[in-house]
Amino acid sequence: MSRYVGPKCKRMRRVGMDLSLKSGSRPIADKCKIEQRPGQHPNQRGKLTEYGEQLREKQRLRYMYGIQEKQFRSYYKKASAAKGVTGENLFLILESRLDNVVFRMGFASTRAEARQLVSHKAIMVNNVVVNVPSYMVKEGDNIQIREKAKKQERIVDSLNMNFSKGICEWVEVLQEEMKGTFTRYPQRTELNLDIDESKVVEFYSR
Numbered sequence: 001m002s003r004y005v006g007p008k009c010k011r012m013r014r015v016g017m018d019l020s021l022k023s024g025s026r027p028i029a030d031k032c033k034i035e036q037r038p039g040q041h042p043n044q045r046g047k048l049t050e051y052g053e054q055l056r057e058k059q060r061l062r063y064m065y066g067i068q069e070k071q072f073r074s075y076y077k078k079a080s081a082a083k084g085v086t087g088e089n090l091f092l093i094l095e096s097r098l099d100n101v102v103f104r105m106g107f108a109s110t111r112a113e114a115r116q117l118v119s120h121k122a123i124m125v126n127n128v129v130v131n132v133p134s135y136m137v138k139e140g141d142n143i144q145i146r147e148k149a150k151k152q153e154r155i156v157d158s159l160n161m162n163f164s165k166g167i168c169e170w171v172e173v174l175q176e177e178m179k180g181t182f183t184r185y186p187q188r189t190e191l192n193l194d195i196d197e198s199k200v201v202e203f204y205s206r
Contacts (some may be wrong), residue, residue, distance in 0.1 A: 054203035057196050064193070065094045066111050071134070076204050087197030088188045095186055098125065099133035101143060105173050105180045106162030107155055122149035137182045144179030 048056060062072045079089035094100060099115040102123055108114035115133045117123055123130060124144050125137065137143070145155060159175050167173050169190065173180035 051203075051206075054199045054206075057199040058203045061090075061094075061195050061197070061200055064111075064195075065097070065100060066115060067094070073204070076200070080201075080204075086201050090197060090200065091188055091191060091193075092185050093136075095191070096136045096138075097133065098123065098130060098135040098137055098143075101137045101171070101182055104168050105143060105171050106159050106167050106175075107143075107145060107178070109154070109158045109161065113154065113158070117145075117149070117155070120149075122146050122152070122155075139182060139184050141182045142179065143182065144177075150178050 058072075062069065067075070075093045076086075076090060079093055080086045082089045095104070099111055099118050102108055102114035102117060103111045107123075108117055118133045118135075119131055121129050121131045122145060124146055125135065126142050127144075129146065149155065155178070159178070163173075163175055168186070170182070170184050170186040171180050172183055
């Protein structure tokens with residue numbers, strides 16, 4: 001599957017928000033001019049049409065989780081077929097991906113880095129190596145770093161940085177042992193993401 005490997009700042013400027021694609025403690029505003037679209041003067045942004053707003057929200061969510069369009073659409077279909085609110089169901093699916101859970105546990109500084117850890121067989125789920133980033137984690141599943149990967153400096157640095165900021169409440173992590181548990185699915189209000197998922201639903205419902 002092809003994956004975007006271009007400038008991350010350019011992608012974030014395109015949708016006008018911080019998508020947590022870059023690591024480090026330096027403020028994203030100092031790295032990327034988020035309010036300025038690629039090749040555009042910052043004061044030249046025009047008002048988006050209703051379709052444009054729907055597309056932007058869909059792209060924001062897709063870029064944030066690093067999902068290709070075909071797979072993202074399949075996630076939407078699965079969310080719409082399930083009981084409950086489609087937008088919230090979509091978030092639950094995205095948050096259940098193994099690469100995202102690895103990111104949420106603080107083992108990686110970005111979702112892209114988490115995806116790489118999974119692909120490189122550095123992650124175990126319930127004591128079994130899983131190298132599929134889209135693997136769906138379930139409540140109670142145990143996630144850990146493989147023994148031979150525990151000395152990777154990027155993992156140690158990421159854990160130290162994330163523990164200083166605080167780990168999200170729906171996972172439990174033992175920092176020294178580099179393992180944790182996906183205790184429950186998060187509530188939409190806990191995600192604290194500036195995304196209007198209703199517009200994503202409207203986009204696919206056209």
